[in-house]
Amino acid sequence: MDTNLMIQTLQDPMGVPFYPMVFQGLSILTFALHIFFVNLVLGGALIAAWGYFSSDQRWQKLSRMLAKVTTINISIAIVLGVAPLLFVQVIYDPFWYTSNLLSAWWTMLFLAALITGALAMYVFYLKRKTGKQRAGGFGLLAVACILFAALIIHFLSMQALHPEQWLGWYVSGLKMNTAGWGLNSLQISRLLHFLVPALLNTGIFLMLYAWYFKPREDLDQAYLAWAAKLGLSLARYAVIATTLIGIWWLIGLPAEFHFMTDHSLIAGYVLAILLIALLFKAQQDPSGYAPSAAVLSLVTLVVMSVSRESLRLSYLKPFGYSIYDYPTTVDWGSTSLFLATFVLGIAVVAYLLTIAFKAGRGEYMQELKASTEP
Amino acid sequence: MYPLFEIPIVGGPILIAAIATFHIIPSHVATGAFWISYFIERKALRENRPELLEFLKKLSLSILIFCFVTGSLTGVGIWFAATVLSPRAISGLIHTYVWGWAAEWVFFVIEIVAIYVYYYSFDKISPKVHLRIGLIYAVAAWFSMVIITGILGFMMTPGGWLETGGFFSGFFNQTYWPQLFFRTSMMFAIAGCYAALVASTLRNGGRDTVRRIAGRWGLVGLMASGVFAAWYYLALPANALENLASIGYVAIMLKLAIVAAVLLGGYFFLLASGRGWFVNAWIGTAMMVLLFAGIIGGESVREFIRRPYLIPGYMYSNQIIGHEMAAKEIASEAERFNRQGLLPNYPFIPEQLATVSEENFLAAGEVLVKVECLACHTLAKGGRNALPDILDGLDAESAVYLLDDLSRSYMPPFVGNATEQRAAAAYLASIAGGELPSARWVVKGDE
Numbered sequence: 001m002d003t004n005l006m007i008q009t010l011q012d013p014m015g016v017p018f019y020p021m022v023f024q025g026l027s028i029l030t031f032a033l034h035i036f037f038v039n040l041v042l043g044g045a046l047i048a049a050w051g052y053f054s055s056d057q058r059w060q061k062l063s064r065m066l067a068k069v070t071t072i073n074i075s076i077a078i079v080l081g082v083a084p085l086l087f088v089q090v091i092y093d094p095f096w097y098t099s100n101l102l103s104a105w106w107t108m109l110f111l112a113a114l115i116t117g118a119l120a121m122y123v124f125y126l127k128r129k130t131g132k133q134r135a136g137g138f139g140l141l142a143v144a145c146i147l148f149a150a151l152i153i154h155f156l157s158m159q160a161l162h163p164e165q166w167l168g169w170y171v172s173g174l175k176m177n178t179a180g181w182g183l184n185s186l187q188i189s190r191l192l193h194f195l196v197p198a199l200l201n202t203g204i205f206l207m208l209y210a211w212y213f214k215p216r217e218d219l220d221q222a223y224l225a226w227a228a229k230l231g232l233s234l235a236r237y238a239v240i241a242t243t244l245i246g247i248w249w250l251i252g253l254p255a256e257f258h259f260m261t262d263h264s265l266i267a268g269y270v271l272a273i274l275l276i277a278l279l280f281k282a283q284q285d286p287s288g289y290a291p292s293a294a295v296l297s298l299v300t301l302v303v304m305s306v307s308r309e310s311l312r313l314s315y316l317k318p319f320g321y322s323i324y325d326y327p328t329t330v331d332w333g334s335t336s337l338f339l340a341t342f343v344l345g346i347a348v349v350a351y352l353l354t355i356a357f358k359a360g361r362g363e364y365m366q367e368l369k370a371s372t373e374p
Numbered sequence: 375m376y377p378l379f380e381i382p383i384v385g386g387p388i389l390i391a392a393i394a395t396f397h398i399i400p401s402h403v404a405t406g407a408f409w410i411s412y413f414i415e416r417k418a419l420r421e422n423r424p425e426l427l428e429f430l431k432k433l434s435l436s437i438l439i440f441c442f443v444t445g446s447l448t449g450v451g452i453w454f455a456a457t458v459l460s461p462r463a464i465s466g467l468i469h470t471y472v473w474g475w476a477a478e479w480v481f482f483v484i485e486i487v488a489i490y491v492y493y494y495s496f497d498k499i500s501p502k503v504h505l506r507i508g509l510i511y512a513v514a515a516w517f518s519m520v521i522i523t524g525i526l527g528f529m530m531t532p533g534g535w536l537e538t539g540g541f542f543s544g545f546f547n548q549t550y551w552p553q554l555f556f557r558t559s560m561m562f563a564i565a566g567c568y569a570a571l572v573a574s575t576l577r578n579g580g581r582d583t584v585r586r587i588a589g590r591w592g593l594v595g596l597m598a599s600g601v602f603a604a605w606y607y608l609a610l611p612a613n614a615l616e617n618l619a620s621i622g623y624v625a626i627m628l629k630l631a632i633v634a635a636v637l638l639g640g641y642f643f644l645l646a647s648g649r650g651w652f653v654n655a656w657i658g659t660a661m662m663v664l665l666f667a668g669i670i671g672g673e674s675v676r677e678f679i680r681r682p683y684l685i686p687g688y689m690y691s692n693q694i695i696g697h698e699m700a701a702k703e704i705a706s707e708a709e710r711f712n713r714q715g716l717l718p719n720y721p722f723i724p725e726q727l728a729t730v731s732e733e734n735f736l737a738a739g740e741v742l743v744k745v746e747c748l749a750c751h752t753l754a755k756g757g758r759n760a761l762p763d764i765l766d767g768l769d770a771e772s773a774v775y776l777l778d779d780l781s782r783s784y785m786p787p788f789v790g791n792a793t794e795q796r797a798a799a800a801y802l803a804s805i806a807g808g809e810l811p812s813a814r815w816v817v818k819g820d821e
Contacts, residue, residue, distance in 0.1 A: 006721040010376065012462075013695070013704045014469035017541065023472075075442050075486050082450065082479055089468050097376050097461040104379040104458035108389070111451045118443040170377050171724050174737040178380035178744065180458065329702070334473035334541035338480075345480035348510060349487050355507070356491045359498045367500060 003163050004320045010094035015327030018335050020091050024309065024323060027087035032305035034084055035194070036201060036298060037077035042146050043202025044070035045121065047234075049139035052124075058226055065209075067125035067139070074118045091323040095316070098166055099159035103152070104180030110152040117145025150195060158185040161315040189249035196245060197301075199238035204297055206231025207282070207290035214287060215361050228286035235293070236279045243272050257314040264306040271300040375693065377722045378744055379458045383757040386459040387750060391674070393451040398669045399564060399662070400445025402557070404485070405519050406565030407437055408512035410591050414584065415505050425580035427496070433572050434493045442486065460749070462693040463684040470541065471525050478521040484514035516558070523554045530680050531611055536687045539701030552606035559599035566592025567638065567665050570645055571658030585653065589645025596639050610679070611686065617679040617784050627674040634668025681784040690786035692749040708789045715791040716742060730797045732813035739801025742794055746786070753805055765806035770816075773799035773808070793817060 001009075016023065044066045051063030088096050100107050124138040159169075162185055169184050170177055210228035213219050253259050275296050282289035358364060381389060411430055418426035456464040468475070488511035495504060524545035528535065535544030566588040573584035610618070618624055641661050644650050653661075682691050690696045695707040711719060718728045723741050730738045743753070747761065755762045768776070777788040777795050788795060796816045803810055 001721040009719070009721060012465045012469045014466055014702055016469060017472060071438075072490055075446070075490070078446050078450070079479070079482050079486050082482070083476070085450075085453075086468065086472060086475055086479070089465065090472050093465050093469075097457060097465065100454070100457050101377040101379050101461065107454050107458060108451075111447050111454060115444055115447045118447070119439070122439050122443070166377075167722065170722055174724050174727065174734065176378065176723065176741070176744075178378040180379040180381075329539070331473070331541050334471075337541075338473040338476045341477040341480045345484055348484050348514070352484075352487045352491050352507065352510070355499060355503065356487075356495065359491075359495050364499045368498075371500065 003166075006166075007094045007163055007319055007321050010098065011326070012093055013327075015329055016090055017329060017331035019328060019330070020323040020326045023087045023090045027084050027091070028305045028309050029302065030080060030083035030087065031308070032298075032302040034077060034080040035305070036301055037073050037080055038150075039198040039201040040073045040205055041070055041077050042143075042150070042195065042198035043205070043234075044073060045117075045139070045143045045146055046198065047202060048124065049136070049143050052136050052139050058223055061223060062206075062227055062230075063139075064125075064128055067121060067128065070142075071118070071121050071125055074114075074121060078114070091326060092160070092312075094321075095160035095163065096156075098163070099156050101180070102159060102166070102169055102182040102184070103155060106152050106155065106181070106183060110149050113145040113148045113152075117142045117149070120145065147195075151191070154187075154191045154194070155183045155185065158187060158190070161185075161312065163316075163319055187249070187252070189245055189252055193242060193245045193249050196238055196242045199234045200242060201235075201297055201301075203231040203233070203235030203238060204290065204293045207235070207286050208294055210287035211290035212360065218362070225287065228290070232279065232282055232286040232289075236276075239272070239276055239279055243276070246272075253311075257311070259311060259314060262307065262310050262314075264303055264310050267303050268300065268307055271296070271303055275300055375720050375722070375745065376461045378748060380744065380748055381752075382754060383752060385750070385752045385758040386748060388758065390452065390455040390459055391670075391677070393448050393455050395666070395670050395673050397445065397448040397452060398673060399568075399666060400441040401449060401519075402561040402564040403437060403568045404441040404445055405512075405515040406561030406563075406595070407433065407568060408508055408515060409562070410565055410569055410587065412505065412508045412512055413591075414587060415508055417583075419501050419505065423580070423583075425576075425578040426583065428578065429573060429576055429580045429584050431493070431496055432575070433569065434489065436572055438489060438493055442489065446482075460684060460693055463689055466685060466689060467525060467529075470535075470539075470544065471528075474521055474525060474541065474545065478518050481514045481518040481521070485511055485518065488514060516561075519557055519561070520554060523557060524550055527553050529685060530614065530676070531609070532686055532688070535701075536699065537701060539699070548609045548611075549606060552602055552609050556599050556602035556606055559595045559602055562591045562595025563599060563638065563642070564595075564665065566590075566595060566642060566645075567661055570650070570653060571655065571662055574653050574655050574658040582648070582651075585645045585650045586648055589642045589647070589650060593639060593642035593646050596635060596642060600635065613681075613683075613686070613784070614679040617681060618675070621678060621784065624675055624678050627671040627678070629671070631668050631671030631675065634664055634671060637664060638668065682781070682786040692746050692786055694746070694786065694789050696786060696789075708787065711789045712791060715794050716745065716789055717794060720745065730793045730817060732817050735797045735813055735816040736801055736804060738794070739797035739799070739804075742790055742798040743801050746789060746798075750785075761802065762805045762807065765802055765808070767808050768803060768806045769809035770796070770799045770803040770811040773802045773806075776802075792819060 048063045048066035048070060051059035051066070054060065054063075120138045120142040124135050124142060127133045127135040127138070159166075159182075165184065169182055207228045209231070210224040213224055214221070250260060250265075259265065275293075278289065278293055278296055282293060379386070411433055414426055415430055417423065418430070453464065488507055492504065492507045492511060495507070524547075527547050527550040528544045531547040531549045532544050533547030533550075534540070535547075537543070569588040570585055570592070573581050573588060576584070618628075638661065645653065680686070683689065684691050684693065687697055688695060688699055690708075694711070695704065698704065698706045698709075707719075715729075717723060717730070717738060720741070724737075727734055727738045727741055743761075747753075750759060751764075752758055752760045753762070754760060757763075765773070765776075774796055777799055781787040788798065790798065793816065796811070796819065800811050800816050802808075
């Protein structure tokens with residue numbers, strides 16, 4: 001069967017319940033948010049593990065804080081991963097499912113790795129609540145698990161972009177390879193371009209950490225300033241490395257994609273330059289520049305997520321596949337259900353985060369003290 | 375139709391079953407425990423009992439780790455397992471219920487933010503606000519159950535969806551309400567069992583109070599779930615009732631669930647009436663294991679009695695679309711494959727196998743058997759539900775008659791043209807150790 005026809009027959013006959021472009025837009029946005037937190041998880045785990053083995057007390061303190069925060073970021077990264085996973089299955093089901101089936105056992109190991117890594121991070125955090133306590137192995141285990149997970153997801157994503165190779169990967173002679181241990185199509189430049197920004201965004205996170213706790217006079221401001229400076233330094237190196245790796249990836253793409261002049265990528269070039277410039281300027285006042293660095297980095301990430309989708313379209317164009325051809329039967333009922341829930345969700349989460357933000361800054365301490373005094 | 379993933383010896387179903395039944399514990403703890411905890415926190419504030427707040431800190435940390443690591447990842451695990459074992463089924467569900475899952479996701483996000491803020495803000499915000507956050511969590515968690523139960527129920531009773539193809543006509547089906555009330559009751563039983571375990575690790579006076587509360591909530595939840603289970607039974611469709619009555623495995627699983635429930639009821643009674651002093655961490659854990667056994671029983675019954683369908687009236691357990699669905703203009707694949715053959719319509723095979731020939735009939739038969747039977751069977755002797763053991767010595771001609779008659783039981787019918795049926799029969803005979811037919815007979819039939 002010819003590849004184009006194969007893809008068509010794989011597409012779900014149910015069609016989609018709303019305009020495919022909306023699912024595409026949502027998958028781009030939620031993917032960017034997911035990757036941001038994955039960056040924080042990987043970067044946090046790396047720095048926390050590194051800091052554990054240092055004799056410098058400031059690195060020790062930073063390591064303990066990052067171990068704790070990373071446990072939270074893992075949960076957020078997981079829940080934010082659910083959304084793009086859902087949307088890719090709505091509009092790119094033939095590609096995602098085929099890829100998963102070729103590597104079925106690896107997808108299960110991916111989950112096992114995340115569970116192991118998350119639990120290891122909890123142990124790494126809880127064991128050290130009072131001083132250093134033979135926990136280094138757990139920190140390293142967490143890092144290894146997260147990197148393993150990244151590698152698996154990379155293979156799953158790459159396989160999904162090469163439908164012309166599926167049959168070759170699955171069939172040999174008269175036999176089908178149903179064992180589910182396939183791992184095909186590695187692109188190191190692409191993988192690194194996803195991994196290295198972990199240090200960029202975690203660096204910015206450290207700057208934000210110092211910025212957030214500035215009003216707390218009871219905390220060690222010298223330590224916080226050091227953390228911000230360290231974060232900025234990491235971010236500066238990482239942003240340059242990421243840019244160079246991105247160019248390496250770009251050069252390795254098929255010439256017929258003409259991807260260097262893709263619109264979203266042009267926006268990406270501009271943002272990368274702005275971000276580099278900002279991070280250099282920020283040396284004057286690392287914590288002060290934290291919010292703007294964070295916003296600019298996030299915007300860059302969203303644009304990169306658009307480019308990622310644009311690149312996917314280039315890969316899939318030869319196969320005549322377009323999400324806009326997906327049979328659509330608009331279901332206003334369930335769409336409204338989601339929209340209403342989403343609006344409610346934003347309101348409730350905003351309320352909760354406001355409380356958390358104020359609590360961390362000690363804004364409730366006066367009120368609490370007053371209420372417990374006789 | 376997608377490539378196949380084969381798990382030798384244990385078979386595919388065990389993978390989903392193991393992940394899904396485990397998931398019931400952290401998910402129902404997550405939905406139930408914070409109602410109990412809200413009740414205890416209010417009590418702690420009203421009666422000025424700080425030792426109860428110590429229990430709450432322990433409970434919420436354990437939930438953070440247990441529910442938000444293993445719970446969330448096994449939930450996603452069910453999704454991944456379904457992806458590699460029944461991609462067309464999960465795809466069909468997602469293409470209909472994507473907005474439902476997206477809405478459920480919003481509640482997950484609220485849950486996660488709420489529990490982290492709750493845990494980390496003990497002693498940092500006013501007790502009243504802290505209590506409110508716990509309540510927000512409890513409500514959000516329950517709403518995620520409200521949504522997923524609709525989709526789960528749909529897989530047993532698709533309601534009006536077969537006629538309309540609409541989200542809500544499928545969502546509000548006849549097993550939805552009984553199952554929702556059942557799970558809501560069960561979540562208190564599961565959370566009560568869990569709370570009793572956490573309480574047994576306390577060293578202070580809060581332990582006895584919490585045990586009593588856990589026992590009371592657990593007992594009421596368990597008894598209520600019994601009532602709603604009866605309602606659920608009354609709402610079951612004909613094929614499910616028949617399966618319930620006739621399949622031996624189902625009867626065993628049901629007995630397991632009932633025995634576990636009765637024993638748990640006794641346990642909750644002891645706790646509720648203040649006689650739970652002997653419950654230490656070991657016993658608390660043993661009761662969780664017993665609970666898990668009961669869950670295995672109950673969920674196995676629910677999954678099994680749905681056969682031969684994954685989506686009743688539409689998709690068989692082996693992912694073949696067995697019936698026309700006019701509302702979405704989807705034609706029956708069974709009808710088309712019976713006419714044209716399955717193999718020419720299946721892209722993921724060696725090209726030479728698209729048509730059965732005298733040279734390739736065993737290989738072609740293997741493809742057909744794998745596509746149509748791997749959903750429930752394994753293909754080597756000694757494996758789970760292994761075809762060689764079930765068909766022991768069956769010859770090819772008898773296998774053809776067997777394949778004619780599959781839907782007399784709770785299995786999907788064989789799908790494919792006559793030649794393909796003979797090829798599949800030949801392959802079945804080859805693995806069952808039965809007499810193989812001539813290649814000519816496979817291709818030409820009884821001329």
